Amino acid sequence: MKVSEVSIYGNKYRIRSELDEGFLKEAAKLVENGMRDIEKNYKILTTSKIAIMAAFNLAAEYLKLRNEITFLEVKLGEIEKKINLAEG
Template sequence: MQISDVYIYGNKYRLKTDMDSETVASIANFVDKKMREMQDSMNVLTTSKIAVMAAFDIAAEYLILKKDIDKSIDKISEIENKIDSILKG
């Protein structure tokens, strides 16, 4: 475990993680960017509301991508099964 200091939306956070510092910084920058996008696009006044809206947006993106990946995995399995049946004759 290592400790990484990051800044998100003007606040410093000390994180204890197994991830390398570049990955941690990249994640922190992503979250910071999302929060600033929420601030710019909405008339939200509190940091906590901005954080919740950013978390919601990030979760929505994640779930959409996960659904797409699951569909791709299913499609790959179908193709593998077809190939297996062709090869078995």
């Protein structure tokens, strides 16, 4: 396992992971940007509240995308079934 260093909201973190360092830095940038947006738009004063709101927003976006993928997988299955019936 490799150790990579990322910076989020002015703090450096050492991340132990098998993931590519560029991927980890991109993830850290998403968190950083989310925290900066929360700070700017909601005027929350504590770093922990900013971090929690940013994590909540990222989790909500993840769940939305996961639901969209599930929907598309179901639709793809329906299309495959129609194609198989038409061929059979």
